[in-house]
Amino acid sequence: xxxxxxxxxxxxxxxxxxxxxxxxxxxHSNFHAVQAFNRFLKQQLQHHLIESVAxxxxxxxxxxxxxxxxxxxxxxxxxxxxxxxxKGTNRLLKIPVCYDEEFALDQKRVMDFTGLPxxxxxxxxxxxxxxxxxxxxxxxxxxxxxxxxxxxxxxxQKPRASVSASSVGVGxxxxxxxxxxxxxxxxxxxxxxxDLFDAHGKxxxxxxxxxxxxxxxxxxxxFWEMKSKGV
Amino acid sequence: xxxxxxxxxxxxxxxxxxxGRFGYRAFGIPLSGPMDHRSFQAAQRILQHHHDQTSFEMxxxxxxxxxxxxxxxxxxxxxxxxxxxxxxxxxxxxxHLTRGDRLSIKGVHQGSIVYLTPLGGFRTNDELxxxxxxxxxxxxxxxxxxxxxxxxxxSSLKYNRGLYxxxxxxxxxxxxxxxxxxxxxxxxxxxxQRQFLQDPFQFIGxxxxxxxxxxxxxxxxxxxxxxxxxxxxxxxxxxxxxxxxILMADAQTVGGYPIIATVHEEDLHKVAQMRMFNTIHFVxxxx
Numbered sequence: 001x002x003x004x005x006x007x008x009x010x011x012x013x014x015x016x017x018x019x020x021x022x023x024x025x026x027x028h029s030n031f032h033a034v035q036a037f038n039r040f041l042k043q044q045l046q047h048h049l050i051e052s053v054a055x056x057x058x059x060x061x062x063x064x065x066x067x068x069x070x071x072x073x074x075x076x077x078x079x080x081x082x083x084x085x086x087k088g089t090n091r092l093l094k095i096p097v098c099y100d101e102e103f104a105l106d107q108k109r110v111m112d113f114t115g116l117p118x119x120x121x122x123x124x125x126x127x128x129x130x131x132x133x134x135x136x137x138x139x140x141x142x143x144x145x146x147x148x149x150x151x152x153x154x155x156x157q158k159p160r161a162s163v164s165a166s167s168v169g170v171g172x173x174x175x176x177x178x179x180x181x182x183x184x185x186x187x188x189x190x191x192x193x194x195d196l197f198d199a200h201g202k203x204x205x206x207x208x209x210x211x212x213x214x215x216x217x218x219x220x221x222x223f224w225e226m227k228s229k230g231v
Numbered sequence: 232x233x234x235x236x237x238x239x240x241x242x243x244x245x246x247x248x249x250x251g252r253f254g255y256r257a258f259g260i261p262l263s264g265p266m267d268h269r270s271f272q273a274a275q276r277i278l279q280h281h282h283d284q285t286s287f288e289m290x291x292x293x294x295x296x297x298x299x300x301x302x303x304x305x306x307x308x309x310x311x312x313x314x315x316x317x318x319x320x321x322x323x324x325x326x327h328l329t330r331g332d333r334l335s336i337k338g339v340h341q342g343s344i345v346y347l348t349p350l351g352g353f354r355t356n357d358e359l360x361x362x363x364x365x366x367x368x369x370x371x372x373x374x375x376x377x378x379x380x381x382x383x384x385x386s387s388l389k390y391n392r393g394l395y396x397x398x399x400x401x402x403x404x405x406x407x408x409x410x411x412x413x414x415x416x417x418x419x420x421x422x423x424q425r426q427f428l429q430d431p432f433q434f435i436g437x438x439x440x441x442x443x444x445x446x447x448x449x450x451x452x453x454x455x456x457x458x459x460x461x462x463x464x465x466x467x468x469x470x471x472x473x474x475x476x477i478l479m480a481d482a483q484t485v486g487g488y489p490i491i492a493t494v495h496e497e498d499l500h501k502v503a504q505m506r507m508f509n510t511i512h513f514v515x516x517x518x
Contacts, residue, residue, distance in 0.1 A: 014411050014493045017463060021414070024458060053256050053461035053484055058414075060461035062256070134459060136259040136485030139368040143459075179259075180368055199358045199370055205258045 004080050005033045007073045013060065016050075018067070020059045026145060026173065030057050031131055035090075035210050037076075044075055054209055055134050092129070092212045095177075095192055097168050098223035099125075103191035106156075110170065110187050113153040124148045125189065125215060130175060132211045140179040140197040142207040147173050159185035166192050168215075179206075193218075193226035232354045235302050235382040236328075238374060240295035242336070244438065245374055247353055248480075250283040252361035252370070256484045260370070262464060263363035266439060266480045266503035267344050269400055270308035274348040277305050277325060277392050284352020285362045287380060291339040296347075298328040299379065303350040303387050307394075309342025309402055309504055324393030325350075342402030342504035351383040365481060402504040405431075409498050409516040413467065413490035415457060423449040427491060431512055432475070434505040439481040442502065444511060448473035451489060459487040465494035465502075477502055 008020040020041075022033050038054045041061055050062040099122045101107055107118055114121060130144035137143075147170060155171040160183060163169070167178045169186025178184060179196035196206045207213070218226070238245075248271070251264025265271035265288060275283050291311050306313055306322040313320050314335045320326050322345075328334060336345055355362050355372040364371035374380065416424065432446035449469050462468065466478040468488035477494065478486070480503075494502055495516055505511065 011414060012411060013414070013463070014465060015496050017493070019414060019461070026458065051254050051256050055460040055485060056458045058460045062463075134485060135257065136459065136483060139259050139370075141259055182367070197368065199368070204359060209257060 004077070005036060007076050008033075008037060008059070010069050016063055016065075018061050018063065018069075020061070022057045024057050026056045026133065028131075028146075031133060031145075031210075034059055038209075040076060040079060041072075044072060053136075090131070090210050090212050091208070092214065093207070094214050094216060095194065096218040096222070096226065097126075097190040097192050097215045098218050098220055099190040100220045100223075102220065103167065104189045105160075105167075106153075106169075106187035106189060109156075110151075110153050110189055114150060116150065121151065121189065122217060124151055125170070125175065126217060129212050129214045132207050132209050132213065133174075135205075135207065135209055138179050138182050140205040140207060142176055142196075142211075142213070144175045144213055145173060147175050149173075151175075153187050155185040156187065157185075159183050163188060164191075166194065166196065168192060191223070193223050195230075232381040233384050234299040234379045235349055235353070236296040236334075236380040237299055238294075238376055238378045238380065239297050239333075240293060240335070241374075241376045242293035243290035245287060245289045245294060246364040246439070247285050247355055247362055247372060247374060247380075248288045248364070249285040249352075249362045251480075252359055252363055252365070255359050256461075259484050260359060260368070261365060261440075261481045261484060263361065263365050263439075264480055265346070267308055267342075267346075267500040269500040270344070270346050271348075273323065273394055273399075274305050274307045274346050277307070277323070277394060278303075278348060278350050278388075279392070280352065284348065285354065286346040286348040287353060287374070289336060289345045289347065290343060291345050292337045295333065295335040296380075298330055298332040298334065301327065301329050301387075302382065303327055304334075305348055305393070306336070306345055307348070308345040309339045311339040311345055312337040321393070323396075323399050325388055325391045327387075339506075343506050344504055349382045350388060354381045354383055367481075400500070402501070404506070405510045405512070406498075406501045406505065407512045407514060408502060409495035410467070410492040410513050411495065411516055413492045414460070415489035416491055418451050418455060418457075418489055419469075419491060420450045420452050423447070423451075427475075428513055428515060431510040434507060434509045434511060436507065437477075437479065439479055441479055441482065442477045442505065443474065444477060445474050449475060449491065455489075457487065457489050459485045460490075462486040462490070463493070465496065465499055466490055467492045467494065479503065 134143040426447040
């Protein structure tokens with residue numbers, strides 16, 4: 001039996017926006033609650049829903065007209081009481097990363113802050129799988145949590161004027177990848193040969209909210225080979 | 232697609248905008264679309280478009296165009312001096328351009344944004360379901376000096392159409408805007424909450440992503456990091472400086488600053504048309 005997830009606190013943000021909030025924390029239980037509630041909203045509201053944006057602890061729904069919150073509450077509790085609860089399936093994405101110093105612009109800074117050799121930093125970064133908790137800041141930028149506490153490094157005090165697309169960074173308790181060239185303050189430790197955002201592609205975005213992500217190391221030769229093949 | 236206009240001079244900022252890029256906010260793609268919906272919609276109605284078509288949105292002034300084909304247009308939005316071959320024309324009313332004509336949009340007397348819409352709308356490639364231009368991520372077509380604006384081959388209007396002067400919106404130098412309390416309103420110091428709703432703020436600049444306003448410095452009761460969450464056109468967030476930012480049409484989809492309030496959707500056009508040093512007052516809308 002899954003524990004019952006309480007109906008989140010609801011609040012109208014504007015005439016066509018409603019915000020549902022769970023406990024204010026970054027946690028795995030919150031992640032599951034948010035994912036489940038987001039799926040539930042899409043099922044229940046269907047064409048009344050324009051779109052929704054989920055974060056660490058909130059689901060914000062952009063809707064076409066006012067909806068009955070009390071009815072939603074009842075449906076949410078009924079759905080959880082039933083045994084046919086749709087847990088959804090998260091994709092597992094394995095992402096190649098080249099940690100070569102040519103790409104790891106903040107190698108030294110991360111070593112200084114953590115007091116670890118870069119070999120250990122790479123190993124720790126690859127040692128667990130992460131979840132896409134949030135997408136934003138840039139088109140398709142995934143906030144991946146949670147990072148091993150040994151790798152916590154504050155973001156740069158003065159953001160770089162330009163970080164190149166596909167750079168892999170760490171910042172605070174999270175890791176992420178830049179989808180496009182942009183200014184940015186994350187500590188860059190590597191680069192993936194994959195494209196995260198291609199407006200003309202069949203699938204414009206590599207990551208989706210809720211994806212499970214694992215990093216694995218590739219050499220510089222492999223990086224350029226994969227890059228030229230456009231995998 | 233048919234070439235309609237050549238951009239011969241570019242003002243402060245100009246971009247093609249349709250009603251917006253819906254359905255991708257969960258992927259971090261801003262909604263975009265017109266800053267001043269009311270003026271954008273007026274153009275659609277005057278031209279009898281059944282569906283919203285693409286307009287060229289201009290932060291005036293200083294725009295000039297050369298007509299590459301004959302066509303019917305309307306100008307809506309902030310009240311500006313508009314000339315065809317140096318002869319003033321009326322806004323909010325359809326007008327014809329003949330190949331070789333020069334259209335210029337000069338100083339703006341009221342408001343700050345003007346929409347130029349041809350009959351049938353401008354045409355460019357759809358990207359993620361919209362023709363709106365978004366600099367971040369380079370979606371849509373960037374219009375610069377020397378760009379050509381395309382349209383569709385369309386028949387002309389039988390009669391000139393327009394909006395009677397009494398129905399045209401006014402853009403005052405002092406505006407009052409309705410608000411909904413934001414999710415972090417209660418985290419602000421009582422003094423700041425009171426000042427926010429009582430004191431005037433001044434517009435000190437911005438762009439399609441956000442407008443900066445200045446007034447009493449707004450403080451939280453205690454320093455607190457909040458978790459990033461969804462933001463939208465109209466979100467008023469307060470960074471540590473204590474000076475609020477009103478997020479506009481190209482608003483980022485999520486933000487990590489405390490959200491004190493959200494602007495009522497029907498008042499967004501007033502905010503959009505603010506000019507430097509205009510004043511803005513906020514009133515709470517009862518929910």
